[in-house]
Amino acid sequence: MIKTARDIIVAPIITERSMEGLAAKQYTFKVATWANKIEIRKAVEEIFGVKVDTVNTVSVRAKEKRLSAGRPAGTVPAYKKAIVKLTEDSKTIEFFDSLM
Numbered sequence: 001m002i003k004t005a006r007d008i009i010v011a012p013i014i015t016e017r018s019m020e021g022l023a024a025k026q027y028t029f030k031v032a033t034w035a036n037k038i039e040i041r042k043a044v045e046e047i048f049g050v051k052v053d054t055v056n057t058v059s060v061r062a063k064e065k066r067l068s069a070g071r072p073a074g075t076v077p078a079y080k081k082a083i084v085k086l087t088e089d090s091k092t093i094e095f096f097d098s099l100m
Helices: 016-024 037-048
Strands: 009-012 026-031 052-060 063-065 074-076 079-086
Touching (some): 009 037, 016 026, 026 037, 037 079
Antiparallel strands (some): 009 026, 026 079, 063 074
């Protein structure tokens, strides 16, 4: 199986906390659980055409979700999150600029 940049970057994470980092050129993505920091860096640079300074990753654990009215409980699946900081001379990612 060939791993492409689109296989590594799953989706952007749009929350209040992730939007606070946009001023400092920090972007948050949901990434494949098997991807390491080097692969994430290359994927972001390839997809968005920017220069990456640092990559921090967090493995978010699965959580139990209970519903009311006698419905069965389920789980929210675990995933991996990457917080990517761009270099000072790099341009911003247009996708996130349109959200502000």
